Structure formats: structure tokens, C-alpha cells
Amino acid sequence: MKAVLFGATRGIGRAIARELAARGDALFLLGRDEAELARSAADLRLRGAATAGFARCELLEPPGFDPALARAEAGLGGLDCVIVSAGIFATQAELEDDAARLERLLLADFVHTLAFCEGARHRLLARGGGTLCVLSSVAGDRARAPAALYGAAKAGLSHYLEGLDHGYRRAGLRTVCVKPGFVRTSMTAGLPEPPFAADPERVARRVVRAIDRGWPVVYAPPVWRLVMLAVRALPRAWMRRLRF
Amino acid sequence: MKRGVPVKLAGWGRVPVRGAEVVLDEDLRAAVRGVRLTRGLGRSYGDASLPPQEGARVAESRRADRLLAFDPDAGVLRAEAGLSLARLSDWLAPRGFAVPVVPGTGHVTLGGMVASDIHGKNHHAAGTLGAHLRALRLALADGRELEVSETHEPELFRATQGGMGLTAHVLEVELGLERIPSQWIWQESEPVRDLDELLERLSSASRSWPFTVAWMDSRARGRALGRGALIKGRWATREEAPPHAPRRRFQPTVPFDLPDWALNRASAWLVNAAYGLVSGRRSAGVVDPRSHFHPLDVVREWNRAYGRRGFTQYQALIPREAGPAAVRRLLEILTSSGEPPFLCVVKDFGAEGRGLLSFPRPGTTASIDLPLRGASTQALVDALNRCVIEAGGRIYLAKDALTRREHFEAMEGPRLAAFDAIRRRFDPERRLSSGLAVRLLGDPA
Numbered sequence: 001m002k003a004v005l006f007g008a009t010r011g012i013g014r015a016i017a018r019e020l021a022a023r024g025d026a027l028f029l030l031g032r033d034e035a036e037l038a039r040s041a042a043d044l045r046l047r048g049a050a051t052a053g054f055a056r057c058e059l060l061e062p063p064g065f066d067p068a069l070a071r072a073e074a075g076l077g078g079l080d081c082v083i084v085s086a087g088i089f090a091t092q093a094e095l096e097d098d099a100a101r102l103e104r105l106l107l108a109d110f111v112h113t114l115a116f117c118e119g120a121r122h123r124l125l126a127r128g129g130g131t132l133c134v135l136s137s138v139a140g141d142r143a144r145a146p147a148a149l150y151g152a153a154k155a156g157l158s159h160y161l162e163g164l165d166h167g168y169r170r171a172g173l174r175t176v177c178v179k180p181g182f183v184r185t186s187m188t189a190g191l192p193e194p195p196f197a198a199d200p201e202r203v204a205r206r207v208v209r210a211i212d213r214g215w216p217v218v219y220a221p222p223v224w225r226l227v228m229l230a231v232r233a234l235p236r237a238w239m240r241r242l243r244f
Numbered sequence: 245m246k247r248g249v250p251v252k253l254a255g256w257g258r259v260p261v262r263g264a265e266v267v268l269d270e271d272l273r274a275a276v277r278g279v280r281l282t283r284g285l286g287r288s289y290g291d292a293s294l295p296p297q298e299g300a301r302v303a304e305s306r307r308a309d310r311l312l313a314f315d316p317d318a319g320v321l322r323a324e325a326g327l328s329l330a331r332l333s334d335w336l337a338p339r340g341f342a343v344p345v346v347p348g349t350g351h352v353t354l355g356g357m358v359a360s361d362i363h364g365k366n367h368h369a370a371g372t373l374g375a376h377l378r379a380l381r382l383a384l385a386d387g388r389e390l391e392v393s394e395t396h397e398p399e400l401f402r403a404t405q406g407g408m409g410l411t412a413h414v415l416e417v418e419l420g421l422e423r424i425p426s427q428w429i430w431q432e433s434e435p436v437r438d439l440d441e442l443l444e445r446l447s448s449a450s451r452s453w454p455f456t457v458a459w460m461d462s463r464a465r466g467r468a469l470g471r472g473a474l475i476k477g478r479w480a481t482r483e484e485a486p487p488h489a490p491r492r493r494f495q496p497t498v499p500f501d502l503p504d505w506a507l508n509r510a511s512a513w514l515v516n517a518a519y520g521l522v523s524g525r526r527s528a529g530v531v532d533p534r535s536h537f538h539p540l541d542v543v544r545e546w547n548r549a550y551g552r553r554g555f556t557q558y559q560a561l562i563p564r565e566a567g568p569a570a571v572r573r574l575l576e577i578l579t580s581s582g583e584p585p586f587l588c589v590v591k592d593f594g595a596e597g598r599g600l601l602s603f604p605r606p607g608t609t610a611s612i613d614l615p616l617r618g619a620s621t622q623a624l625v626d627a628l629n630r631c632v633i634e635a636g637g638r639i640y641l642a643k644d645a646l647t648r649r650e651h652f653e654a655m656e657g658p659r660l661a662a663f664d665a666i667r668r669r670f671d672p673e674r675r676l677s678s679g680l681a682v683r684l685l686g687d688p689a
Binding site: 009010011014033036039040042043046047185186189190191 | 248249250251266268269270271307310311312313314324335
């Protein structure tokens with residue numbers, strides 16, 4: 001498989017890239033720090049990636065998206081899969097007190113992620129299809145007071161990915177919307193750990209499986225599918241009272 | 245500066261506990277900016293991985309775990325300092341290589357192994373990890389990044405080996421590897437009757453075996469003192485080894501903290517009796533390297549078995565010139581103290597390494613796990629340390645939690661001065677410090 005990974009120097013993206021490298025896939029990394037990209041590319045080559053090129057691409061600079069994707073496609077000599085794990089996280093309190101930070105998060109996690117996905121969609125469809133795998137979150141499944149703003153961005157993203165799946169699966173575009181629960185990464189370091197917290201390696205194994213099988217939605221770990229089924233069914237009056 | 249989060253930190257011994265603002269990030273260069281100390285997986289037992297003051301900033305390296313370069317012809321690897329030994333060994337073994345020196349657990353980072361200049365069962369043959377280090381990439385206290393080796397800033401290179409993270413933040417480690425004929429260990433064990441036999445067999449075994457260690461039954465007293473088992477190992481040949489790689493086993497976890505009353509002389513007796521049944525018999529065969537090098541890693545979080553009051557491991561070295569009588573004195577203090585001694589391990593050391601504060605030198609080392617029980621544990625450690633000072637020996641900082649500064653100075657006087665000079669040169673403001681540095685090196689509290 002020839003895969004482009006946006007945001008694979010860190011967290012879940014790093015773990016997904018290692019899973020793919022271990023089975024010998026050809027990888028191309030996009031990210032904002034070239035020194036970090038170079039180190040991750042070296043790591044992935046040693047772990048078995050057929051190739052591991054990289055180019056700079058910053059989620060807050062959309063004009064760079066298309067040139068970066070073009071370099072990736074040229075570097076790989078083709079394109080089967082685009083995996084987007086780049087994103088920003090902040091707690092509700094941090095976002096409520098800082099309008100600039102909120103704007104940055106909404107731009108990065110929603111507006112620009114969609115813009116990037118649109119670019120990837122065009123390229124994949126032009127080649128006759130492929131997989132677009134994007135990291136959303138269980139936070140987008142049901143609005144909750146402690147994650148209202150971050151969750152709004154992720155809800156929008158999940159909504160968009162479902163639309164893509166409806167619209168383009170027949171044309172050959174397989175969309176995989178990943179909804180992780182709490183994952184132990186540096187993004188969540190220090191946050192109180194809820195039940196079912198998982199390591200990024202475990203989430204990555206499930207994501208790769210979803211890519212291989214073309215699952216449109218994947219919860220990771222899988223127990224979150226049941227949890228969110230219940231949470232979505234809770235009456236609004238209860239949600240107001242529960243502070244989770 | 246990276247965002248830090250308030251966390252309660254402790255070493256593997258679980259006590260002492262200190263609050264810290266922990267910076268955990270994949271980008272270690274960014275994480276160490278402005279922090280007082282970098283810690284790995286927190287497997288040192290006492291306060292070596294704790295901040296010097298409550299709430300001080302500490303970086304955790306474990307997310308910086310990338311392989312950076314590997315030359316199979318030269319057998320040299322470079323990786324980020326947060327890579328764990330267990331993960332690295334899993335990657336190396338199918339490629340025909342092993343880390344040439346490994347400690348008693350695989351859950352340590354490369355950076356932590358350098359900072360403690362760890363030794364293993366093959367110290368008599370292979371020396372400490374430092375003997376196999378080619379180069380280190382460091383972040384200095386003033387923010388500069390520096391590559392050090394035997395040819396470039398060798399003083400800092402040597403001081404960082406065994407320097408307990410106090411000379412600089414280790415970013416990358418370049419290491420010479422050992423070629424292995426198979427992924428398995430040929431292990432033989434045999435019972436020994438007493439201390440003389442134990443020391444004699446340990447030293448004769450080390451002439452023909454790369455890996456040797458002795459387990460001592462801490463129930464044995466008087467003439468039986470030193471009764472136990474000698475365990476020898478070497479990499480199995482291709483013919484001896486099974487055709488498949490060792491399988492990953494299920495690892496149970498200690499699910500809760502054992503209550504304090506569970507730790508007493510009776511349970512220590514039981515632990516030693518059980519260990520004697522398993523290992524005190526004559527045996528020979530092929531084993532998984534993980535069970536040879538890291539037998540206790542079979543159970544995750546086994547430190548919880550020592551309860552909330554925690555435990556310490558006392559490890560000291562009696563130099564060869566002090567003779568077996570000094571080893572006997574040390575063990576007698578230990579076994580006659582009334583403290584419940586759990587696992588006791590004895591090993592002979594080869595030549596001294598180049599690390600300025602490196603622990604091993606020719607002689608015999610003994611290590612023992614002791615539950616922390618307040619004043620009586622402190623009194624025992626004081627008594628043991630007096631015996632070590634008299635013999636001209638020293639203690640292993642990675643294990644230590646209770647040694648007093650005056651005792652440490654009596655053991656290490658001249659070496660401390662040289663170490664202090666390096667710290668003054670590269671970190672005159674003492675930006676890098678730790679709980680251990682406050683306790684033993686006189687850093688400001």
C-alpha cells in the first residue's frame with residue numbers, strides 16, 4: 001500500500017505509521033517540523049517501510065496542502081491511502097477563556113481538515129479510488145458540556161466523512177472515520193483517565209484493520225461503540241445533570 | 245516551553261513521592277527546555293528520577309522512542325533516549341543482534357541506562373553499558389545541543405555515564421551491539437551450599453560463562469549463610485535453539501497494593517522458599533532471554549506487592565581487595581537485622597568502567613529488597629553503609645533511597661570532586677538537579 005500520513009510524527013499517527021511500516025508499506029509523511037519528520041522517516045524505514053519520504057505541511061496553512069499532496073503522490077509514485085491524524089486538542093476551560101485559541105482549534109480540526117480531505121479526495125478519485133482515513137473522536141458523537149467546543153469540531157468532521165462515504169463509495173473512495181475514546185498520548189497527558197483508556201498501539205492496530213476492510217466508521221477500542229450507543233440515547237434532561 | 249501537567253512521581257520503590265510538573269512529549273528537544281531533570285520509565289528505586297523540589301518541572305522521555313540509524317555491518321545503532329530496552333530488544337533479536345549489557349528489567353529507557361551506567365549478568369566479561377557507548381547527543385542546561393564521545397568533549401561523555409541525569413539531558417544514544425547466534429539463552433543452574441562455595445563458583449563460572457549471577461537464600465544463617473543457587477547463561481547456538489522465536493507470554497499484573505502487614509519475616513521466608521524450589525535445583529536448557537535477564541518482568545507492577553509504604557533495594561559493592569570476609573560481614577548484618585529480607589542477589593564484577601560515578605569495579609556486589617518500615621530500615625541501611633565504607637566499597641545510586649550524605653561522601657570523596665567539577669563547568673547554576681542530588685550531592689533543596 002502507498003500511504004500518505006498527515007500528523008504521523010506523534011501520538012496515534014505515529015503508532016499507525018509503525019503498524020504500516022512493519023508490514024512493508026510505502027509511506028510519505030506530512031507534518032510541520034522537518035527535523036521531526038526526518039527522524040520519524042528514519043524510524044519507519046528501520047521498522048520496515050518500503051520507503052518513507054516526507055514534506056512540510058501545516059494544518060494552519062491551507063495553501064500548502066495541494067503542493068504537499070502532490071509531492072507525496074510523486075514521491076510514492078501513486079496513492080492508495082491518505083491518513084489524517086493531525087489536529088489540536090485543548091480542554092473546554094482553555095478554549096472558553098481564549099478566543100484566539102478557540103479559533104485556531106476550530107480552523108485546524110474542522111475547516112482546514114476538511115480542506116485537506118477535499119484535496120485528498122480529488123487526488124484519490126482521479127486515480128480511480130482509494131482510502132481516506134481520518135481521526136475524528138467519540139467527542140463528536142454526542143454533545144457534552146466538558147467537551148462542547150472540541151466536540152463540535154469533531155462532530156462536524158464526522159458528519160462530513162459520513163457524507164463523503166454516502167457520496168463517493170460507489171466511485172471507489174472508501175472513507176474511514178476513526179472515533180477513538182481516551183488514548184494515552186502526549187495530547188492527553190495529565191488529564192484524568194476515564195474507563196477504557198487505551199494505548200496508541202492498540203488503537204493503531206484497529207485503525208489499520210479498518211483501512212484494510214474499508215469500515216466506514218471504527219471505534220477504538222471497540223467498546224466505545226456500545227458506550228456511545230448508550231450515551232447517544234440518554235435524554236437531554238439527564239445530559240444537563242450529568243457532568244461527564 | 246511545553247505545557248507541563250501536575251503529577252505525583254515516585255521511583256520503582258514507590259516511596260518517596262513528590263509532586264512534579266511533568267512534560268511528556270514526542271519531541272524530546274522541546275520537552276527538556278526549561279526542565280530540571282529528564283526521567284525515563286522511573287525504574288530507579290529511590291529519588292533519582294524525582295524533581296529536586298516539590299512541583300519542579302520534569303521531562304519524561306518515554307515518547308521519544310524512535311530508531312534513528314542502524315548499521316548492521318558495523319553493529320551500531322542510534323536511537324532516541326526514550327526507547328525502552330524491551331522494545332529495542334524485540335526489534336534487534338530477529339536481526340541477529342542484542343544490546344550488549346542489560347539490567348534486571350527490560351522496562352528502562354536507553355537514556356536511563358546511560359544515566360545509571362547499568363551493568364548486567366555479564367559485567368565480568370562485557371563491562372557496563374558505557375563500554376559500548378559510541379556517542380551521546382545531549383541538551384545542556386543552557387539549551388545548547390552537543391554531540392559527545394571519546395573524541396569530542398570526553399569528560400562530559402564520561403560524566404554522563406552514571407551521572408544520574410545531572411550533567412545534561414540525554415537526547416540520543418549511539419550504541420555498539422552484540423551479534424547473537426540465536427534468539428535463545430542456554431541456561432544452567434546449580435545449588436550452592438554456603439558463601440565460600442557461592443563466591444568460588446561465581447568466580448570460576450565467570451571464566452567460561454558470559455552471564456553469571458547467584459541467588460542467595462536470605463533465610464540461611466551462620467555456617468549456611470550464602471546457601472542458594474548459581475545461575476549461568478550464554479546465547480544458545482543455532483543447533484541448540486528451537487527453530488522459532490520466543491513467544492510473547494501473558495504478563496499478569498499485581499492488581500492492588502498488598503497491605504503492609506503482609507510483609508514480614510514469614511512472607512519473606514515463603515518467598516525465599518518458593519524461589520529456592522524453582523531455582524535452587526540443578527537444571528540446564530534453553531530459555532527465553534527475557535526470563536533469563538528479566539525474571540521479575542513476568543509480573544507487571546510487582547512493586548505493588550510491597551504495599552503503600554514502598555520498598556528499597558540496597559545494592560553495594562565490596563571491592564576484591566577487602567576479601568570474602570567483608571562480603572560475609574555485610575551479609576551477616578543483613579540477615580541478623582530483623583528486617584524481612586526478600587530477594588537477595590550476588591554477582592562478581594570485572595574491571596571498572598569510564599563513567600565518573602559508575603558503580604561497578606572489581607569485587608562482589610550484593611543487592612537485597614527491603615520493605616520500607618521507617619527507622620528500622622534506615623538503621624539497617626546505615627549499618628550496611630558503615631560496613632561498606634570500612635571495606636572501601638560503594639553503593640549503587642540507581643537503587644538507593646536512604647543513604648546519608650556523609651556516608652556517600654566517605655565512599656566517593658575524590659570521584660565526587662571530579663563529578664562536581666564537570667557539573668560546575670556545564671551547569672554552573674545547577675539548573676539540572678534531582679531529589680537524589682539534593683540528598684547526596686548537596687544541591688539546594
